[in-house]
Amino acid sequence: MTQANIEFARHSFEAGDSNCGEPAGLAHLYPVVDSADWIARLLPMGIRTVQLRIKQGDPCELEREICRAIALGREHNACVFINDYWQLALKHGAYGVHLGQTDMPKADLSGIATAGMRLGVSTRTADELITAIRMRPSYLAIGHIFPTPTKQMSTPPQGLATLKQHVQTVAGGIPTVAIGGIDLGRAADVWQTCVDAVAVVRAVTESRDLTDDLARFNTLLARRKEVVCD
Numbered sequence: 531m532t533q534a535n536i537e538f539a540r541h542s543f544e545a546g547d548s549n550c551g552e553p554a555g556l557a558h559l560y561p562v563v564d565s566a567d568w569i570a571r572l573l574p575m576g577i578r579t580v581q582l583r584i585k586q587g588d589p590c591e592l593e594r595e596i597c598r599a600i601a602l603g604r605e606h607n608a609c610v611f612i613n614d615y616w617q618l619a620l621k622h623g624a625y626g627v628h629l630g631q632t633d634m635p636k637a638d639l640s641g642i643a644t645a646g647m648r649l650g651v652s653t654r655t656a657d658e659l660i661t662a663i664r665m666r667p668s669y670l671a672i673g674h675i676f677p678t679p680t681k682q683m684s685t686p687p688q689g690l691a692t693l694k695q696h697v698q699t700v701a702g703g704i705p706t707v708a709i710g711g712i713d714l715g716r717a718a719d720v721w722q723t724c725v726d727a728v729a730v731v732r733a734v735t736e737s738r739d740l741t742d743d744l745a746r747f748n749t750l751l752a753r754r755k756e757v758v759c760d
């Protein structure tokens with residue numbers, strides 16, 4: 531990330547929600563999926579925040595998917611974030627964009643801020659977290675928490691204790707999202723760290739009974755046991 535980008539971004543990103551019914555655009559459960567078809571399936575099931583993450587494919591098809599995802603978000607009044615493709619997200623008026631550390635130097639952060647788009651930023655280490663906090667994005671993603679086969683990682687899993695420390699470092703200033711290896715079995719412990727949202731890929735895309743699993747996530751993420759989070 532360049533210093534200029536950090537400086538410019540400060541104070542600029544939309545934090546609150548204006549149109550999708552969730553504070554900071556973040557529902558407690560945040561599925562990350564690779565097609566607009568998935569988004570079309572999830573939004574009528576009550577998912578309020580979702581990310582379209584397409585890692586490869588034909589550029590025309592990609593733009594069609596992004597357009598459809600954004601339109602579905604508008605139709606369902608949901609918060610749809612677009613991963614990586616900030617130019618297309620800007621062009622088609624996405625609710626928000628999610629960027630990794632390597633995406634950041636190339637991205638037009640001022641354009642994203644000026645358009646009123648939300649910005650989610652990935653962090654993998656304490657240093658990345660500190661740098662990202664200074665940008666004041668709409669949310670900070672912290673990952674990966676547990677091993678995951680979904681994506682090749684160059685860093686070790688951060689684990690629950692580090693997640694908890696990072697959430698405390700952010701201290702409620704910016705909403706936090708935990709990602710990586712989170713399923714129904716692990717979500718309760720993750721939730722006890724006071725993180726604001728839980729992002730999942732396989733827990734949704736490989737679910738054998740999505741209605742039931744989403745209901746179980748909702749119950750689990752509706753309250754925290756014996757911890758008080760600000």
Ligand SMILES: Cc1ncc(COP(=O)(O)OP(=O)(O)O)c(N)n1
Pocket residue numbers: 560562581583613614628629630631633650652671672673681707709729
């Ligand atoms: C909610 C959320 N957190 C982290 C990521 C990872 O984003 P990034 O670092 O840009 O890596 P890729 O997704 O592009 O592989 C994410 N997408 N969503």
Ligand SMILES: Cc1nc(C(=O)O)sc1CCOP(=O)(O)O
Pocket residue numbers: 562652672673674675677678679680681709710711712729730731732733
């Ligand atoms: C897309 C992504 N980003 C991560 C990060 O740590 O930045 S982990 C991840 C994949 C998470 O998949 P699953 O829920 O199937 O483990």
